[in-house]
Amino acid sequence: MEDRIRSGSSNRLRNGDWLAVSLGTLLAFTLVTTVYARSKSDDVLAVQGAIDAGNRAYVAALIARDSHAFANLFVDDAVSLPPFGPLIRGRAAIEASISDAFARVRFMDGSMHTTETRLMGDTTVELGTYRLATQVDGYPTILSGRYLTVWRREGDRWKIAIDSSQPDPSEIGRHAKE
Numbered sequence: 001m002e003d004r005i006r007s008g009s010s011n012r013l014r015n016g017d018w019l020a021v022s023l024g025t026l027l028a029f030t031l032v033t034t035v036y037a038r039s040k041s042d043d044v045l046a047v048q049g050a051i052d053a054g055n056r057a058y059v060a061a062l063i064a065r066d067s068h069a070f071a072n073l074f075v076d077d078a079v080s081l082p083p084f085g086p087l088i089r090g091r092a093a094i095e096a097s098i099s100d101a102f103a104r105v106r107f108m109d110g111s112m113h114t115t116e117t118r119l120m121g122d123t124t125v126e127l128g129t130y131r132l133a134t135q136v137d138g139y140p141t142i143l144s145g146r147y148l149t150v151w152r153r154e155g156d157r158w159k160i161a162i163d164s165s166q167p168d169p170s171e172i173g174r175h176a177k178e
Helices: 002-007 015-064 067-071 091-104 169-177
Strands: 074-081 105-120 123-136 139-154 157-167
Touching: 015 067, 015 105, 015 123, 015 139, 015 157, 067 091, 074 091, 091 105, 123 157
Parallel strands: 074 157
Antiparallel strands: 105 123, 123 139, 139 157
């Protein structure tokens, strides 16, 4: 029996062999898990980079009063849920709505800060905060709050599918009086 164990013709493993197999399995699992986790992490980082670029373009379009550039950040069938108005469906309607807003509001500066990103294949949900320095009917105003944006991959670009924002509580009372 001892000769068969040494020659490898037995299905039984010695204690040292169990340790080697266990360590090998653990190492293989660790490598696969690390590669998978790294690829998922790399994906999230790449998507977050695209979202950050999209957010910079969003603010830049507002400041430039460029309704066409703003609307091109959205997919054709996008939905926008502005905090103080009706639901807006479709890129063309979003462009018309922001063009109308530019008649009253001048965006001077702004920032958007992502607080959470959830990647789900070709869809990503972004939660964040915003702060926009504006002039409304000629009066300086700071608009701030939080937002939820659903991004959808179109080819090699990420575009906005659903856009929703919620102003800080002080904004809600001020706009309710208007």
